[in-house]
Amino acid sequence: MNQSKVEDKRHLRSMMTRQKLLEAAKEVFLQEGFQKATISQMIKKANIGYGTAYVHFEGKEDLLIVLMEDVMERFYEIAEISFLPKSKQEAEDIISKQANAFILMAEAERDMLQVFEQAIGVSSLVSDKWKAIREKFIQRISKDVAYAQQNGLARAELNHEIVARGWFFTNEMYLWEIVRDEHTVSVEEVAKTITSVYVTGLYV
Known part of the structure; x- marks a missing residue:
């Protein structure tokens, strides 16, 4: 051989x-x-x-980080949906679909996300990994916001990085609410409402 x-x-x-x-x-x-x-x-x-x-x-943190990357990669595929809107309405439709898919994914992955949340609270390694994952999402959203601004769809005077950070944190807050089973309204209603507020504030 x-x-x-x-x-x-x-x-x-x-x-x-x-x-x-x-x-x-x-x-x-x-x-x-x-x-x-x-x-x-x-x-x-x-x-x-x-x-x-x-x-x-090297240990259980290492194992969890790989499992975390695997789960969050599926979330990232939602963020990677092609974003080339020609109008405010088209942008709202895409963003609404993304927000809905993101929050539905949180429901589907609730058990594993509960483990991640525990780990983020006690392990600096896992916490740092979560921050890196968060930054990856924010950079991707920032790109979409900049695209909308360059094409005259969004308010050009706004800092696209800050907008992206705010939008991700809104979604992340609802993600953890779902993980903790603290949400009282449907996923669809959450997605529709946060998208509407976001698009109204950003788009012209």
Whole structure:
């Protein structure tokens, strides 16, 4: 067997081990919560050796960060929806769809987001990761706001970075409300209302 085939097999086995550990970690986090979960429980559930596990991850925070990136990537796909509106109405339709999808995704991912929220509160590593994720969203929204301004759809005198930050924080606040099960109105109503307020303030 040639060297590259041996390398391929080793790489595949390594990827499968990593995936097994991530799946086990997710189960343990959902069962135990962030603070009570231990990497030993995850290794045991994944049925792999300790040494092997530590080749892939330094600890439970590392595992959670990868799971967090995976979930938030699905949220980011919503932010990445093509944004090239020709009118204020078209912009409102796209933004409303995004806000709705974002908040619905929070409902669908509630259990895992609860674990993230616990971790953000107690781990500086996870908290820093959340800040980096937040900045990625804000930069993307900022780009959309700048596009609307350049095309005469939005108020040019407003700082697009500050606008983007405000819009993301509004969505994030509702995301955590849903995670904590504190919302009293429907997702659709929330999305419609916050979009209307945002578009009215920004667009001309």
